[in-house]
Amino acid sequence: MALKATLLKRLDAAVGPLLTWLLPKRGLPDSLPSPLRFLVIRPGGIGDAVLLIPALRALQETFPGCSIDLLAESRNAAAFQMCPGLNRVLRYDSLTQVASVLRTPYDVVIDSEQWYRLSAVLARLVRARRSIGFCTNDRGRLFTDPVPYTLDDYELLSFFRLLAPLGVQPPRGTSAPFLKLPAGAKEGARRLLAPLEGRSFVAVFPGASVPEKQWGEDNFRQVAEGLVAAGIAVVVVGGDDARAVGERLARGGVALNLAGKGGLMESAAVLAEAGVLLSGDSGVLHLAAGLGTATVSLFGPSDAEKWAPKGERHVKFTSSLSCAPCSRYGTIRCSAGACCLDVAPSEVTAAMLRLCEKDRRP
Structure with a gap:
């Protein structure tokens, strides 16, 4: 059963700050010449999920053959059907699927959440040699690579900041189409528009x-x-x-x-x-x-x-x-x-x- 978004926010406010300080601070990042297993965490709504997809596609292009697991909420997980090539899309609001993630080893975990702390706590608990996330508050101490976050960047480009420690460059333009509809979606639309x-x-x-x-x-x-x-x-x-x-x-x-x-x-x-x-x-x-x-x-x-x-x-x-x-x-x-x-x-x-x-x- 999925945890509701409002409950997740209440849990974050209640225990997030405490857990952030109880967990040991992450040390310096390991050198990874060619990481192959990634976990990307994306709680929240559909908008953030969509704007993250160009960064995911750039990660695939930079590291050909890599495997990317995506941890998303039930309310935004479907958006990642428009990003071909992901290994698995799991549920951040499912305790069973989070437990599965915690049993899986990764080279890099990337927490794309901008503010809340529970996702950073989860990234700290994942078995990964390197972890990357925004340091908007004390959550930054839980990453090997804390990344600055600014309100001045277009959000699509903010997500590319998380890839800078891996040498991935942001796109020159941000207006080109970047979503790919899965098979069958167009036929469904034709019926609705009949x-x-x-x-x-x-x-x-x-x-x-x-x-x-x-x-x-x-x-x-x-x-x-x-x-x-x-x-x-x-x-x-x-x-x-x-x-x-x-x-x-x-x-x-x-x-x-x-x-x-x-x-x-x-x-x-x-x-x-x-x-x-x-x-x-x-x-x-x-x-x-x-x-x-x-x-x-x-x-x-x-x-x-x-x-x-x-x-x-x-x-x-x-x-x-x-x-x-x-x-x-x-x-x-x-x-x-x-x-x-x-x-x-x-x-x-x-x-x-x-x-x-x-x-x-x-």
Whole structure:
């Protein structure tokens, strides 16, 4: 049975600091000319998992024939189906599978968690000659190679900092598609999109992980109505958090509601077919960018420089409030409410239409 994310966070707060200081400090790293067995730890949501995949692929390219085990939570593990060549994807929130990892020897363990301590404790307990992780707090003492973490880097590039001790270089560009859909995902997407009868469309994700990131149903409705008036079909995507909004938009005749339908891979295949995605700061946003889909993103409490996709096919809107962005290490300190709300739907609609027009050009 998987441990819930909220329980993991409570455990981290309760015992993480104590365990961090009770465990002996790691010594100097061993010299490993050609490591072959890696364990990479990635708790958290889909967005972080997606942005880690370019680093995993670079690790595979730098060390041909290496074996990479991935330890992920149940809520983000499916994202790694889009990273071919991994040996195993195990569950960080399963005590049985964690025990299996602790019995397995590795050359290198890489903890990609940015802040919480339990993953660093686990990395310290794994039988590995070398361990790498972010030193955002006292967790850094548990690694042979503690790596600085900065809020100034695009998060995709932050993960490449973890590979620097192994001589892996970051990419020159960060806008190229880097996700690969597994076999069968496209067929599932075709079934979901059948009501459109082959028409081109844009995708809209009206959900948000926290209230402060929500833009408002009426704003999404106005954008959808503007796109439909311009002859562009609208598809609502997302999980159960977006289902109710999607149903209301569908009843109003402005969208096809696919929220809560199909699994993550079918949803990803729908995003790959979309002309543009409209989304707040979310895992859906990073999925679309990783698949090569143009995006329009809405950033209020989150830092767009840190999290927004890069490149000319990605347009971002940020809050004009002086207190934004207020999010630090995943914690939002918001006193103004949903600070995306000062972005006008007409501006967002115009940006989506411009991106659609670019895609139509020969």
